[in-house]
Amino acid sequence: MAKHRGKKYLEVAKLVETGKLYDIREALELVQKTKTAKFVETVEVALRLGVDPRHADQQIRGTVVLPHGTGKSVKILAITSGENIEKALAAGADYAGAEEYINQIQQGWLDFDLVIATPDMMPKIGRLGKILGTKGLMPNPKSGTVTPDIAAAVSEFKKGKLAFRVDKLGSIHAPIGKVDFDLDKIEENFKAFMDQIIRLKPASSKGQYLRTVAVSLTMGPGVKMDPAIVGKIVG
Known part of the structure; x- marks a missing residue:
């Protein structure tokens, strides 16, 4: 069954160029423009990694201290x-x-x-x-x-310390701030998070490690980054 999207979502989705892989700054800037909700949305990162979580040495998990926190009060x-x-x-x-x-x-x-x-x-x-x-x-x-x-x-x-772990599909989802954060702070949080992900690459992981890197707001469309750029700038 197709997921129903509201009028506001469809409007901001037009801002995202289909098939384009954005650089880090450009993607985060664009994400901030896709705000549609009345509440302060979270900026989220979604990764697909070139790992097989069925193998113990490829079960990526860890923590990272985001320099500006997530903006969320953790209970x-x-x-x-x-x-x-x-x-x-x-x-x-x-x-x-x-x-x-x-x-x-x-x-x-x-x-x-x-x-x-x-x-x-x-x-x-x-x-x-x-x-x-x-x-x-x-x-x-x-x-x-x-x-x-x-x-x-x-x-x-x-x-603001953040715990993360790969799921059985090789994906990781994590919050890196709020939409009302200054762009520089979101970028610094993103780079701190990705730096840790890259450092945790298992030696047994073959081929491309960063398969897909995307950012979005809680209620917004995904904006894909170029994994090659992310891998070079961060790490």
């Missing part, structure tokens, strides 16, 4: 115990505790964007695998969400 659940509960809350966690929150999640509660845990909690969190795993919320050391220094982790993610 954090810290699963920990003892004095770490107070430390996590003082660092900005929205919720902190152990069994009470694990039980709530098992009952369907998911009012958070990110879960950070101390290593000693992982055996207990393991039983939440089916729930958190399907939502991409399972804590993992590679994404910086399993750490003994939970206060520092909470603080970093509140300031």
Whole structure:
């Protein structure tokens, strides 16, 4: 069934030249012109990488500190115990505790964007695998969400640290700011994100690593960048 597009969307979609691969600055500038929603839309990056996530060494995941943050307030659940509960809350966690929150999640509660845990909690969190795993919320050391220094982790993610991971199709989607950010700030965030993606290229990845690079607003059309240009300018 064809997806219905509104009149405003169709109007701004005309700004994007079909089949054209834009350079970084040009694409981001164009994306800011495709605003149609009444709310402040998020600038999102969509990548398709030349990796096969079925192989463990090609499961790209990691974190990056965006120099200007995402513009979004991230709701954090810290699963920990003892004095770490107070430390996590003082660092900005929205919720902190152990069994009470694990039980709530098992009952369907998911009012958070990110879960950070101390290593000693992982055996207990393991039983939440089916729930958190399907939502991409399972804590993992590679994404910086399993750490003994939970206060520092909470603080970093509140300031704009971004966790990302490749899906089973070899794609990564991530927010890099808001449409009302200054263009220079969006560009700096984009380059910081892409720099990290390029650094994580697995040695076993053959052929073209950056297959497609596109940016869009929450409700807007995608603008494709030239992967060759992105790979040269960033990295």
